[in-house]
Amino acid sequence: MVPGPQRCPPKGLSHLCEESETGGGPQISLHTPQILPCHRARAALRLTSQQNPPSCLEVLFFGFGWLFFMRKLFKDYEVRQYVVQVVFSVTFAFSCTMFELIIFEILGVLNSSSRYFHWKLNLCVILLVLVFMVPFYIGYFIVSNIRLLHRQRLLFACVVWLTFMYFFWKLGDPFPILSPKHGILSIEQLISRVGVIGVTLMALLSGFGAVNCPYTYMSYFLRNVTDADILALERRLLQTIDMIISKKKRMAMAHRTMFQRGEVHNKPTGFWGMIKSVTTSASGSENLSLIQQEVDALEELSRQLFLETADLHATKERIEYSKTFQGKYFNFLGYFFSIYCVWKIFMATINIVFDRVGKTDPVTRGIEITVNYLGIQFDVKFWSQHISFILVGIIIVTSIRGLLITLTKFFYAISSSKSSNVIVLLLAQIMGMYFVSSVLLIRMSMPPEYRTIITEVLGELQFNFYHRWFDVIFLVSALSSILFLYLAHKQAPEKHMAL
Amino acid sequence: MAALDRVKVLVLGDSGVGKSSLVHLLCQNQVLGNPSWTVGCSVDVRIHDYKEGTPEEKTYYIELWDVGGSVGSASSVKSTRAVFYNSVNGIILVHDLTNKKSSQNLCRWSLEALNRDVAPTGVLVTNGDYDREQFADNQIPLLVIGTKLDQIPETKRNEVLTRTAFLAEDFNAEEINLDCTNPRYLAAGSSNAVKLSRFFDKVIEKRYLSRDGNQIPGFSDRKRFGGGTLKSLHYD
Numbered sequence A: 001m002v003p004g005p006q007r008c009p010p011k012g013l014s015h016l017c018e019e020s021e022t023g024g025g026p027q028i029s030l031h032t033p034q035i036l037p038c039h040r041a042r043a044a045l046r047l048t049s050q051q052n053p054p055s056c057l058e059v060l061f062f063g064f065g066w067l068f069f070m071r072k073l074f075k076d077y078e079v080r081q082y083v084v085q086v087v088f089s090v091t092f093a094f095s096c097t098m099f100e101l102i103i104f105e106i107l108g109v110l111n112s113s114s115r116y117f118h119w120k121l122n123l124c125v126i127l128l129v130l131v132f133m134v135p136f137y138i139g140y141f142i143v144s145n146i147r148l149l150h151r152q153r154l155l156f157a158c159v160v161w162l163t164f165m166y167f168f169w170k171l172g173d174p175f176p177i178l179s180p181k182h183g184i185l186s187i188e189q190l191i192s193r194v195g196v197i198g199v200t201l202m203a204l205l206s207g208f209g210a211v212n213c214p215y216t217y218m219s220y221f222l223r224n225v226t227d228a229d230i231l232a233l234e235r236r237l238l239q240t241i242d243m244i245i246s247k248k249k250r251m252a253m254a255h256r257t258m259f260q261r262g263e264v265h266n267k268p269t270g271f272w273g274m275i276k277s278v279t280t281s282a283s284g285s286e287n288l289s290l291i292q293q294e295v296d297a298l299e300e301l302s303r304q305l306f307l308e309t310a311d312l313h314a315t316k317e318r319i320e321y322s323k324t325f326q327g328k329y330f331n332f333l334g335y336f337f338s339i340y341c342v343w344k345i346f347m348a349t350i351n352i353v354f355d356r357v358g359k360t361d362p363v364t365r366g367i368e369i370t371v372n373y374l375g376i377q378f379d380v381k382f383w384s385q386h387i388s389f390i391l392v393g394i395i396i397v398t399s400i401r402g403l404l405i406t407l408t409k410f411f412y413a414i415s416s417s418k419s420s421n422v423i424v425l426l427l428a429q430i431m432g433m434y435f436v437s438s439v440l441l442i443r444m445s446m447p448p449e450y451r452t453i454i455t456e457v458l459g460e461l462q463f464n465f466y467h468r469w470f471d472v473i474f475l476v477s478a479l480s481s482i483l484f485l486y487l488a489h490k491q492a493p494e495k496h497m498a499l
Numbered sequence B: 001m002a003a004l005d006r007v008k009v010l011v012l013g014d015s016g017v018g019k020s021s022l023v024h025l026l027c028q029n030q031v032l033g034n035p036s037w038t039v040g041c042s043v044d045v046r047i048h049d050y051k052e053g054t055p056e057e058k059t060y061y062i063e064l065w066d067v068g069g070s071v072g073s074a075s076s077v078k079s080t081r082a083v084f085y086n087s088v089n090g091i092i093l094v095h096d097l098t099n100k101k102s103s104q105n106l107c108r109w110s111l112e113a114l115n116r117d118v119a120p121t122g123v124l125v126t127n128g129d130y131d132r133e134q135f136a137d138n139q140i141p142l143l144v145i146g147t148k149l150d151q152i153p154e155t156k157r158n159e160v161l162t163r164t165a166f167l168a169e170d171f172n173a174e175e176i177n178l179d180c181t182n183p184r185y186l187a188a189g190s191s192n193a194v195k196l197s198r199f200f201d202k203v204i205e206k207r208y209l210s211r212d213g214n215q216i217p218g219f220s221d222r223k224r225f226g227g228g229t230l231k232s233l234h235y236d
Helices: A010-021 A039-073 A082-107 A112-145 A153-170 A187-217 A227-260 A270-279 A283-322 A325-353 A362-372 A380-414 A420-445 A448-458 A463-497 B019-028 B075-085 B100-104 B106-113 B154-170 B191-208
Strands: B005-013 B041-050 B058-067 B090-096 B142-147 B174-177
Touching: A039 A082, A039 A380, A039 A420, A082 A112, A082 A380, A082 A420, A082 A448, A112 A153, A112 A187, A112 A420, A112 A448, A187 A325, A187 A380, A187 A420, A187 A463, A227 A283, A227 B041, A227 B058, A227 B075, A283 A325, A283 B041, A283 B075, A325 A463, A362 A380, A380 A420, A420 A448, A420 A463, B005 B019, B005 B106, B005 B191, B019 B041, B019 B058, B019 B090, B019 B142, B041 B191, B058 B075, B058 B191, B075 B106, B090 B100, B090 B106, B090 B191, B100 B106, B100 B154, B142 B154, B142 B191, B154 B174, B174 B191
Parallel strands: B005 B058, B005 B090, B090 B142, B142 B174
Antiparallel strands: B041 B058
């Protein structure tokens, strides 16, 4: 509703001023500036009209999270509890808003006080969600699944949440993450702990991903699988199932004849019953229990054979894919990524051994090198802004995409119809913590003039500690993934040839 | 022990609908105590009297092959599962009455088993569009079973049952709705037991009796991949 000039009494103006300072919302932006003479109102108006981008982008992120949940994660399940979907989308929306604020920082959108305000607000909300809301709902849904505790769900959910808070608080003790001058209920306390968990997760995923990526892309590691191998294995599987069937037929026939003869096969009760069972032939039931044991062993064998056959089919498909153009492209990328992975491991080791934390970010270093060594002169400030925007943008997009893909794979692998709610909430928690720590770590990739806002907002965290911790966990994770993949790779052809 | 003739019936459905409990109930007449995830295929055997009470009564083995997994599995898992779909004489489609998506997926399950797999598109078909033509020349008898009936509140029961009746009609199949943890749904003489018995009779007829009533001999060719060079190790 746009009031025309004649409908703007001073009372209405001050009302507008108040509204706009509390972030009134979109309806004020419809006013055109020239009808508001007072300076305060004009400044506030500019503020609110520029406040639109964050809020409508937030709604966009929320919608994206909602769609992702519905289309990808829950495509085989029915959403019974909409709370789960809302919580997931909210976590996603607020996490992405943090990245958006970093981009705004670099591009200089909005003015710095409003940016600071948005940062603080967003940080508070996301901490609220990650520390209070999501763990509480996880506890609630876990408790709902257990039949015994169903009646007093809320009570037990609170108990679970309190346990979580206790361990969460204790997490801060072994790490030198805080300077002692902060109070007990400050944001820094919460952020530091969330940061530790998130950085650990990031390093673990990053280490495993760095090793796994060349392993899956390169066709050098693909085992040779022929159609004859697959047929032989399938034949064995069907033979095993046939054996199971014939044994089960014997058991079924034995049960039927015993039933028809009027024998009951429940356990003999009482003292005399036991004595009788010793003397009279219980050979029928003994035979049956022997057959049952054989059937159990054969069933276990059939399960293993099924999994191996599925594995061989998957390998064969990968071999066929590697012969296509896309496959060759990924193979080439694999070589490139393996070099990158080795370099990262090397750098992590150097950082730990020589106890250094990179002082300059890649953008400034790159510009220094070009200016000093290559002698190319260009407008440093202009280019530094654009290059850091692109670099940070790429980092953000790839990390969001990589995380969502990993989470989806994880979800498909371990969820079932009962536990899907709990698992999705756990994934939302992981996602939130991951994104918060990315903000912590991305600080190092930005030139100093853009770092200030993160340092201001997050308070005096020991940023160097987080980088060191990341390097340590990354190294551990990468080396153990190499070991694990080596063992798995060695074991597979032996298993395969023993058939 | 005289070797009886056998028929093979597949039990298909989404993960978690209760196929293993159902098969256990049908074959052992007992409720399954600790259901766990089925990996691959689990088989059980039921002895069925064809045309019970008439002079033509004959006993057959019915093999129930409970194939695990979900309809959206990786294609490597689907190719492995395809091994179980050879020479099938009947299909039981199981869905969960409390989960609409499991009913919608039944169409894809039956197509997968009948070897005419529809390539899954990115868009979820919400009303389970069903094309009768794809099933027009289908000779294999189908039965639709809905599980977890006890978990539906009385007020919603009619609505759910009408929906499933339409579903069963689409497949040109009978339908049974029950709760796998309660044996009384399949008690002898109940309408469910009669429907089940009729279904098994139909399967046996399709397999062993040709149209003019002549009996097709048992122990006949068993379709194998890669040619029939392998002797059937099936009968002991």
